[in-house]
Amino acid sequence: MKAADTALRERAGRSAGGGGATARPETRGGVVDGDPRLVALRERVAEVAGELRAHALAIDADPDGAALPAGSAAVALIRAAALPAERRTAPEPPEVLGDYRGTCLERVVATLELARGDAGALLGAPGPALAGIVVDALGSPAQRDLFHARVADGRTRTFFAMTEPAHGSDATSLESRLERTPGGFALSGRKRYIGNAARAGIGVVFARTGRSPLTIRAVLVERPAGGWQGRRLDTLGLRGAWLSEIAFDGHPVSEDQLLGQHLPVSRRGLWGALQTFNNVRIQVGAMAVGTALAMLDRVGELAPGAPGGEVLRARAEAARELAYRAAAEVDRDPDARAMPAMAKLTGSRLPVAVAHWAAAVLGPGGLPADPLLEKWSRDAYGFEFMEGTGNMQRLHIADGHVRSTGHRPAGGDA
Numbered sequence: 001m002k003a004a005d006t007a008l009r010e011r012a013g014r015s016a017g018g019g020g021a022t023a024r025p026e027t028r029g030g031v032v033d034g035d036p037r038l039v040a041l042r043e044r045v046a047e048v049a050g051e052l053r054a055h056a057l058a059i060d061a062d063p064d065g066a067a068l069p070a071g072s073a074a075v076a077l078i079r080a081a082a083l084p085a086e087r088r089t090a091p092e093p094p095e096v097l098g099d100y101r102g103t104c105l106e107r108v109v110a111t112l113e114l115a116r117g118d119a120g121a122l123l124g125a126p127g128p129a130l131a132g133i134v135v136d137a138l139g140s141p142a143q144r145d146l147f148h149a150r151v152a153d154g155r156t157r158t159f160f161a162m163t164e165p166a167h168g169s170d171a172t173s174l175e176s177r178l179e180r181t182p183g184g185f186a187l188s189g190r191k192r193y194i195g196n197a198a199r200a201g202i203g204v205v206f207a208r209t210g211r212s213p214l215t216i217r218a219v220l221v222e223r224p225a226g227g228w229q230g231r232r233l234d235t236l237g238l239r240g241a242w243l244s245e246i247a248f249d250g251h252p253v254s255e256d257q258l259l260g261q262h263l264p265v266s267r268r269g270l271w272g273a274l275q276t277f278n279n280v281r282i283q284v285g286a287m288a289v290g291t292a293l294a295m296l297d298r299v300g301e302l303a304p305g306a307p308g309g310e311v312l313r314a315r316a317e318a319a320r321e322l323a324y325r326a327a328a329e330v331d332r333d334p335d336a337r338a339m340p341a342m343a344k345l346t347g348s349r350l351p352v353a354v355a356h357w358a359a360a361v362l363g364p365g366g367l368p369a370d371p372l373l374e375k376w377s378r379d380a381y382g383f384e385f386m387e388g389t390g391n392m393q394r395l396h397i398a399d400g401h402v403r404s405t406g407h408r409p410a411g412g413d414a
């Protein structure tokens with residue numbers, strides 16, 4: 001047994017040294033494969049993603065102390081890939097992103113390859129991340145300028161705070177409050193499981209001014225400021241994401257910090273942000289597929305030809321294609337509901353399936369003997385919860401079906 005473990009470690013050590021997220025033969029013929037520009041983007045991002053892989057284990061072991069090095073190519077790429085095209089200027093890595101426009105499809109191509117390097121390191125990296133998608137959609141030009149100027153230093157992390165200790169899936173029941181004050185509003189409430197929140201410089205917080213769901217607003221908050229405390233939660237997987245709990249106790253918020261003031265009431269807050277969730281959901285599905293492919297690559301090196309691997313790889317490639325198609329659909333119709341939910345649901349199930357298979361084919365001691373596989377098999381469970389659980393995605397798929405066909409189940413309300 002010990003000899004087998006040593007052999008596994010040696011083989012793992014050889015592959016861990018490789019810079020890129022590994023070369024692999026893959027099926028052809030999908031949305032991206034027909035577009036040489038996207039194929040080139042995928043290949044270039046895959047090379048840079050090797051840097052995330054190189055730091056993955058250190059960040060997992062010590063999320064407080066370890067991080068991607070400032071000024072690394074991966075950090076610059078992650079930041080640039082999350083910027084809308086008009087905001088990408090030198091010294092971004094244009095040679096890597098080419099004529100990248102920041103479409104949902106381009107982001108999915110990049111996100112999947114970066115996650116194939118390592119999703120935990122990706123989620124913990126500085127940059128606009130998911131908050132940027134909301135600010136770009138709901139922010140006024142001045143708010144977008146402020147947000148992007150703040151993250152331009154390449155060190156500032158951002159956060160997107162919706163979930164509360166007692167409210168996750170039922171976001172419309174959130175309790176954080178924005179109360180009127182002479183100078184604007186006072187923000188109070190607790191947010192939990194928020195990526196990077198306890199160390200971020202700027203972020204978006206959802207809170208309500210009244211009882212109706214239309215009163216749920218998104219506000220831009222910046223550090224340093226009083227009345228805002230946070231701590232990192234100790235998690236089993238995706239430890240680089242720095243899931244945090246933050247509490248606001250009368251934190252002052254000016255009118256200028258309310259996102260969407262320039263938009264119609266129905267597009268300002270939670271409802272306005274819903275469209276962006278379609279985009280974000282596919283990015284999370286893509287991260288899960290990237291993780292699954294990374295694990296398949298790894299097991300392929302440790303136990304070549306292990307039974308069941310081809311079927312799982314085919315599933316992963318189909319899930320990747322679904323993510324690409326869903327992204328292309330969102331680029332055509334930002335309100336598309338069903339495809340993004342299918343992509344998220346399909347993608348998030350895969351890393352767990354691959355982790356179970358890996359444990360079976362490598363046998364007792366196989367996973368612990370390979371630190372990256374062991375880490376990814378913990379990370380695998382996080383994707384189910386990010387940006388809506390599987391059950392929520394099923395509801396979105398049903399809702400999208402009803403909207404597109406007008407079909408109602410027998411006995412359903414008219």
Ligand SMILES: Cc1cc2nc3c(=O)[nH]c(=O)nc-3n(C[C@H](O)[C@H](O)[C@H](O)COP(=O)(O)OP(=O)(O)OC[C@H]3O[C@@H](n4cnc5c(N)ncnc54)[C@H](O)[C@@H]3O)c2cc1C
Nearest residue numbers: 160161162163167168169193194195382385386387389391
């Ligand atoms: C790695 C990670 C990163 C995250 N990052 C962020 C972040 O940056 N910002 C943020 O705001 N949140 C973040 N979250 C939180 C995430 O959005 C929530 O965990 C998620 O919304 C689920 O909420 P919950 O944990 O309260 O579970 P619950 O909503 O309590 O759900 C528990 C279970 O009940 C099921 N369930 C709930 N309601 C229904 C229903 N109506 N019908 C059927 N089944 C139902 C769910 O599917 C689930 O299985 C993150 C979570 C993780 C794991």
